[in-house]
Amino acid sequence: MSSELEPVDEVGWQKRWTDERVFEADLRGDRPKFYCLEMYPYPSGKMHMGHVRNYSIGDAVARYKRMRGFDVLYPMGYDSFGMPAENAAISEGGHPHDSTERNMASITAQIKRMGFSYDWRRTLKSHDPRYYKWNQWFFTKFMENGLARREHAPVNWCEACNTVLANEQVKAGRCWRCNGPVEQKEMNQWFLDLPSYAQQLHDGLDTIAFPEHVKSLQKDWLGRSEGANIRFGIVGREEKIEVFTTRPDTLFGATFVTLAPEHPLARLLVEGTPQEAEWRALHDEVASMSEFDRIKNMNKKQGVFSGHHAVHPLTGNAVPIWFGNFVIASYGTGAVMAVPAHDERDFDFATAYDIPIRRVLVMKEGGDADAPMNQAETDLGYMVNSPLDGFDGLYGQAAKDAVCAALEAANHGERTVNWKVRPWLISRQRYWGTPIPVIHCKECGAVPVPESDLPVELPRDVVFAVEGNPLETSPTFVNASCPSCGAEARRETDTMDTFMDSSWYFLRYTDALNDDEPFAKAIADRWMMVDFYCGGIEHAQMHLIYARFMTKALRDLGLVDVDEPFNELLCQGMVNKSAPFCADCGVTLSVDHEGAPCPHCHGELTSRSAKMSKSHGNTVSPEAMIERFGADTVRLFILFAANPTAGMDWSDAALEANHRVMLQLRSMPEQLMAWTASDTPMDAWMEARFTQRIHEFTEAMERYDLRRAVEISHYEVIKDINWYVRRGGGNRAVAERLLPIWSQLISVSTPHLAEVWWNDHAATTGLVAASSLEVPTPLDDDQQVLLAGEQYIRDVLEQARKVRVVAERHLGQSATSATLVVAPDWKRTLAQSALAFLADGGHPKQFMSVLQELPLAQGERKGEILGFWGKKMLPQVFKWDDASKSVVISSMDEALVLSHASDFVAAELGLATVNIVVGESDADTTGRAGSTMPLSPAIVYA
């Protein structure tokens, strides 16, 4: 009985793995390498199910690859800078450093309890000065190369978090962390010139194995658009207005120019004019508004005339210059040429302010060039009404090209590619991050801290319960002398965005203990790229863009050779659990409401699967589950419950079911080793079947189909063994050959139990975690036939069971015997001919004429045979799978196979006798040969 078995001593096995250092990755000679990585976690004190899922997936891959002979780099560390620790210090006192270290210790213990196969020597933590020193060093290099810049610019400010945010960290106008409103603020801030890598970041996506939706997300964010920069003169002034457009083909329809109210020229144009007050009102309204509100407001087109006119670059006509609330200062050039006829926004604006609308495209060739415009026609079209010769009639790209060529010839513009992505704002007005290594000197400006003075360490003498950046409260930190002139100076108190930390940690892992450089180039080059990267989809645009940018930037500093950090990216699905749901209100509620009516509408609640979260109260503690069922069960459940990329529903019942499987497996070796049966023909079947399973397993693992792999190792093999035993198998020698490899298969997902098998039952030495798995040679023909024959018996049994209910209804009593009528030879011959014909590429329709000529179709049964082909055999030849087809083609004697198994079949069906006859032979008195088919005998009960 399974409950009498000792539970697996998981902690004991973990200790042995550590003692024997089996997971310490090093490059050994010429073995291939494999870099398996999970997104390193923020060290909250507790491991949650999302972590467990993430690492169970990665660990399975790492263990599999290790067993297949790779040097596997599989590290773990902590993204330990960031706001939660600092906020805790502000509200509860204490120091972020202490709480972070405490939390790290506790989450590390929980992670270790799962038995993941990390090389813990390489652990890194962002807040370690030995790590963030290199952030600072990179930063000073970037300054030297013009990649890092300080600019006074409007930036996103989150009041609640008391810091600025990168564009990527603003979601729908709100802060990605606290969901508070984000305002625009003009500040001096540090930026990294990510847009200069936009094209590379865009093109690189085609060289790596990211999921399509992640690529599309990144491309959206980079926002490539092709078009032209066009310069308009200003009547009576020297300055030019440069606009960006994707539609140069509509240039002749530009009846005004619109500037963002914050455009640098705006003030110059209106200062001291009657328009100044109106402009200022618009400017102030727009500039102070949070972006969220501004976008909401943009529906209402608001504009102010500047009092000036621009000069159309090709016609020389004067067109008015307006300021519009819908023009975004930070995109393109902050100015647009307005073509009301062919742009919806411009149409609305022109209509509101009574500006002329001039059609320059028609949507159909030869369309009416003077047709009135009731709305903007924004599709590509044929040029009309061009004031210059040579344009009318041109369409689409040709039209764009012609206009661009004219602009380039006149030096009033040129083709260009514009990117939506902005420079990466990395300044944060917070304490718990990497100090930006700069000293501000009145004379010398912003001076980078020399390499010899790095790292600039975070001071301990700060006060957290203050308004503003706690770093400013440390005089020892703030007061510094200028590295270049020695004068009194002030140290930069901005720290770096924590995404800086996570943008290169994967490089650090390759050489984590190096104190002389961030990583040795030769070592990093050997391990990179990351072959398998597993983490949440929420990082698809921030972390995964920054890390790709950083890799390219470090490459250009000569620090590493790779162009891309990650090859295969797997975004694991959410862990969900049911929570109360009100269908009428469409709200998911906390589990507190279970069984109660909806608090909003008082209707009855149903339940729905929802992401595990504190607010829903539907979280499940991994610790509690491990304590109850063990780490192996939790891992098995998590891998088996859903494909890695799919969302999975946590179910206690399913977890318990998986636990039962684990208990069953726990007792498996004893059962197998207790086999005492002698050799049977089934032994060869069992070995062939298991060989087939090994192949299926490795194929599933190679495509990271972990669910299928687990299904094979933990479910299918048991079924195979059950069948083997049912068929009279039970040879201990077979068990002895099978058990070691089976241990290896289960070790990928349930490594602790696998060690018990490997060490206590299989005649093996060492640890299964350090073993190597050989893929056996493919099955030979004899083995294929063996498997097919057995499959045939299973199919016949299944069919016999289905038919029996009906048959007994006809008989009016229980059946006591059955006759299996095997298809007559001519049907098999027919099938073989047809299969051969089709295998040669023949069309199914043509086989009828071939058949008419075949010897088997001659004679008085010709009509019957031709009819049988069309009605019965034609659909059937396509239904057979490859294995069945080869059985049909081979000369497996169905009657013989069934005869050998007739006692078994009789026993399975609880019948006294089972007779086997060939249809249409003298022995066949059933008259049922007509319904037979190769591999599908008629079953006649009596």
Added chain:
RNA sequence: GCCGGGGUAGCCGAGUGGUCAAAGGCGUGAGGUUUAAGCCCUUAUCUCAAUGAGUUCGCAGGUUCGAAUCCUGCCCCCGGCACCA
């Protein structure tokens, strides 16, 4: 609005032209085992007058000897972006 991903039996979910009435799991029914329950094993689980036939893979058409799978149109769900010029 644009871009991606989806819609498969009571539920979850595999399935990219024939191996599909559709894997596997969960749930449910039956039998075996058991003192009993559980575990475990076997078996059933779209409909009907049942060795057959019919109808099913969001909806409606189409291509094909053959469609869950390919094509066209439509509906719905999820994610992202969004007056981005």
